[in-house]
């Protein structure tokens with residue numbers, strides 16, 4: 001397949017990349033990385049911080065990046081990689097094919113979206129893309145349709161870089177004629193107060209290209225003490241429950257102690273039964289903390305800082321979760337499909353595999369990541385997908401993850417009880433998210449220039 005390589009790296013390319021990095025660091029969708037924290041004035045801070053006053057408005061970002069022509073270059077396959085392979089306690093099954101050495105990005109649309117944050121499907125060939133301001137757009141046959149699928153800009157607040165319409169999941173029965181949840185989908189957005197909403201909407205009965213903005217059923221509202229670390233991911237697990245990621249509330253260092261506290265839903269992965277009742281969610285009886293006094297029964301796993309993007313392996317049901325680190329380390333976590341929940345992913349005792357701001361720490365009971373990288377390779381991890389698509393069988397079993405600031409894409413592959421991690425592309429995109437279509441093809445979402453790119457094998 002064609003890559004986006006445009007030949008030699010030129011001064012113009014270098015300048016474009018520098019511009020992109022500056023834009024990325026100065027106020028676009030920064031998912032909780034240390035240098036981009038949007039801090040309240042009174043919050044204690046130990047790290048260099050870009051204050052909200054210095055952040056340009058989103059429109060500035062858009063202008064700056066709309067003129068950008070993406071340059072994506074395949075990595076030489078022989079490039080050595082300094083990233084260590086971390087030992088994992090579990091290796092997913094079945095054993096996949098082989099690790100890919102490089103990937104390329106093939107544009108589906110090269111521009112046109114406004115600050116896209118996520119991509120998914122509704123069990124047909126169309127791609128559904130969220131825009132941060134509060135729109136869901138449809139791409140059909142390579143064309144971005146003009147009329148939005150959903151417009152809730154009247155209730156979505158996106159004044160800070162990590163706010164807005166952040167997540168979307170179609171109910172597994174969305175396309176099932178006569179099912180109770182037919183035509184229903186779920187979104188995660190922040191409102192004008194910055195508070196999180198997980199809400200359900202319904203498609204119009206007579207138009208599969210339009211959803212009804214008045215159909216909202218607000219399932220869960222979560223007070224957000226700080227503008228950043230709002231999580232945002234929604235995904236249905238193989239058990240049919242809706243999983244939602246919530247960050248630690250924000251600021252820096254987890255001032256609320258949310259990650260390690262079971263009394264708050266902040267800093268958690270939640271698991272909700274949205275099918276049992278018509279107008280509210282129910283708590284699955286086997287959620288791990290339903291019998292724990294004082295614990296929020298929605299909690300599935302805890303100890304996360306900002307689990308911006310996670311995904312279920314559509315073949316095995318295993319969970320991969322990127323958790324955005326603070327100043328030094330970014331991480332990817334793995335949860336086997338057989339997990340009963342209750343994992344403690346470590347924050348803020350640890351940042352990835354390192355004791356946080358301490359020489360030593362008690363690691364008892366913590367689940368450590370399968371992959372980490374340092375901030376010399378980026379600033380904010382964008383968790384992706386394990387490839388199970390049809391077009392490129394040679395990519396089967398490879399998990400792709402990126403860094404938001406650097407545009408680097410890594411591939412993880414199980415090997416020898418651990419995970420082989422290598423850079424497979426150093427792109428110039430600001431990758432806000434990955435997405436998966438109905439056939440399992442994987443896409444990179446370019447926040448900066450509003451494009452969607454299919455991941456293909458490299459050359």
Ligand SMILES: [Ca+2]
Nearest residue numbers: 226228249250
């Ligand atoms: Ca927050």
Ligand SMILES: [Ca+2]
Nearest residue numbers: 345346347352
């Ligand atoms: Ca962790």
